[in-house]
Amino acid sequence: MDQDHLPNVYLRFLERFPEIAEAQGTLARTVRETNPFDERTDRLIKLALAVGAEAQGAVRSNVRKALHHGATVDEVRAVALAAITTCGFPTTIAALGWIEEVVAAPADR
Template sequence: MSREKDRDLPSAAGDLAKQHPAIWAAYADLGKATADAGSLTPRERRLVKLALAIGASSEGAVHSHTRRGVAESIAAADLHQVALLAIGPLGLPRAVAAGTWISDVTSDK
């Protein structure tokens, strides 16, 4: 992550980035290395990360990857499909929760 983006992070991550910039830089470097380790497209990587966030029941991570997906021009319907795909392996309640978290970001308020 660039230093400019560090300023726009949600409070907990932003606080960590400000208080421990070397740790945040290492974390950002790890993210880049994992992204560059294979042939997935940026879009595919974003959808996989969203799916992993849903699987981990991490509302904050679902919000984050949804915001990034929207910024990367991924259609809201595609982001919501990831939540629907979670029904089989994770169950309806977790998929519905994930859908609401995605809607937190994608719905016009």
């Protein structure tokens, strides 16, 4: 995946704190390599966590990555809908909005 849709604040973080970014990347890879889930499931789980945290950037990123790893748009939407009873209606509606914006974006993402 390319860096075209990375927020400027994150790109500046990478420039300003390369050692910390590298350490965080190593941690993320280590966690990923030790979990029992395939990439698709891993991204759907991370999407659910991002929805619950109301983390717009993380929702968008994990939607893109889940779709890239074979999740369907319906599965991605289902993750947001599952948040209704745990995280609340406003959280779910916000997440669905972010999901739809990513889904509607040009396919060259």
